Amino acid sequence: MKVLNEDSKGANNGSNYDQLQLLKELTLFHQENCWNFKKILELFHISTKEIHTLQDLPYLPVAIFKDHKMVSVNEEKIVRTLTSSGTSGQSVSKIYLDKETATAQVRVLAKLLEPFLGSARLPMLVLDSESIVKRGEIFSARAAGILGFSIFASSVTYALDSEMNPNFQQVEEFVNKYVDQPVLLYGFTFIAWKQFMEKANSEKRLFPLKRSVFIHGGGWKKLQDEALSAEDFKNYAKAIFQTEKVVNYYGMAEQTGSIFLECGEGYFHSTTYNNVLVRSFQTLEPVKYGEEGFLQTLSTIPRSYPGYSLLTEDVGIVYGVDDCICGQTGTYFLVKGRIPQAEVRGCSDTFEQIK
């Protein structure tokens, strides 16, 4: 797949020196500005002077954003708060954005998507409901995704009504209008599947948008429960929208803007703006290429909150840097789902088990 143009080639170097410098600076910045972050560095005896490689960077557990307010700017500078989707009634992560970080997220997202979408604004069909983005100051990760992508749109059409049911008529109108034009399809993987594609498929409905690019991400934890593989999803998407360009991305609410897009070979790639490492399930030490472990994500964007280096609860495998057969540079990797939750023994039941 030839999706990268000449301009972006130089931007894709997963192991570059500038990235390390930026991430080191971010470490210092958050150490000085986020009291909670500083305390964590102290506990783990982390000296910012001893960071020589990406592996030396400190990292935070993603769940820390659920229990604590993690913020590195003055309260009055916060312009937006993002919340994670918070499945199964658990507490949600909160991400605080100031203007600078919010702008950087949009700028980086634009850079990442340019190879796929070009620089012109395209009509966009969102496989979600508009109601999700109309909820005031606090945005869900889903809303943030939609809003983030919609800045590349000349117009935005929603495929689901406020009850999350497909509005097939509206989608057909969209198809009739743009049948031969390049358009952007966007959706949260699980929502796109469960609320739209599954129904379209069972009713044998087709929406031929031959020049569309379908970008989707997130929500695959639930897709696993549906026993739908990434490949199945892609095949259904190609069939329903009759497009060859279906691109998956990996990214978290905690690092919005800094997403990892899939290449033609099916691997996620890092860019100048982000990177990943894999750490041992037992020791948290970095593992070799090809070995499974906790995925650690790095991003040069977050300044208003210390989410630039996170230990996720996702299982990842890094296969290498700059030598993916797709020709694209960067660290290339796969995500294998969530870490298994071992049964915990002991006398105290958890509330979930009672209810």
Added chain:
Amino acid sequence: MTHSNRLSKEADVKVIFGSLEKLSEPSRFFEETTITFLDKVSQSILSDQSIREYGDLVSFGYWCRRSNLNNLKLNYNESQLRVGLGETFHIAPSNVPINFAFSLAFALLAGNTCTVRVPTREFPQVEKLCKIFEIVTEDPVLKEFRYRIAIIRYPHSDETTQYFSTLANARLIWGGDETVQYIRKIPSSMRSLDLTFSDRYSLAIFSAKHILQLEERELKILGGAFYNDVYLFDQNACSSPRLIVWNGEGSELVEAQKYFWRIVGDIVHEKYPIQASHTSAKFLELCNIAINDLPIINWKRDENQIEHITLKNLTPKIIDVENRFGMFFEYSLTNLRDLADLIEPKVQTITYYGFEKGDLVGLVPELFLKGVDRVVPVGQALNIGPIWDGYDVPLMLSRIIDVQ
């Protein structure tokens, strides 16, 4: 208030052993037939080769031997006329397979009939024990236990729980704070008593000097005992130590700690496979500890992923920390009286090594009036007995008929 005094047809109650139709009369405290029943159960457990692998079931088997039960009986005043309260309803914890058997045995010995809700998750220990009950009660003399006991399983249902609650003269609620709170909201009968087993905190105390006096072979035995106290239930049992208090100072202290953790580390390495979810939970909890401003001098991670957090001083704040899967607060002192800073009602068990029982007994009136229900040697943290959480359970589940 509405009463559901019938079990609705939809109630999805599965009786694994016994009957929901109970004998209406309690029996006498530690009655001979009850002891015989439990002793027969003990014999079946101990003679069954297929049970060998279930250490918890085997220890239950040892515990309910006639000789042991007769010994227990000696602790009670025989001149009183004591009988069971009547019907008891037991809610067993979901993650300790054999707990239900002890709960049942204490209530039976007190003279009660018992309805025991076992976890919805099927443990082989539960199935095996119920099969043994079935066989033992084929004996005509013991057949009545089919009408004294009902081991049941049902999916969570307020209505069903209320049904069994209204029939009961006592409820035994295991499973920690959340379960206790939840079940308590469901009303029981007027004269009913709730014995609740909420979340507790436990610690171990070691004498550095005495650890150093041990030969490696001896320390391996002690380390194995400590391993059982901590790791058999992922350091998540109420009585598993989460704080280690060292009595000692200087190089003696440092050497003793090094020696002890080296041996324990080897055992952990051999027996306790580390799961990804453990690693991630421990890492998160360490970050929480850092943020929550606990008085910490140092943190250290061993090769075997044992996490050590050295405390500057003792504070009840550590009781709220969820350190599990091999994560220890450590504190050193030279006078056990400093433990006073920690002792709260929530503190349950102190396991010890290197102290004389007499010295510890001496501390009780000074230090342990506010908390601490058990002080036992290392290796006995998980040994449940009729005295638990400070209650004499059979005594609580019985009444005296006062004839003057």
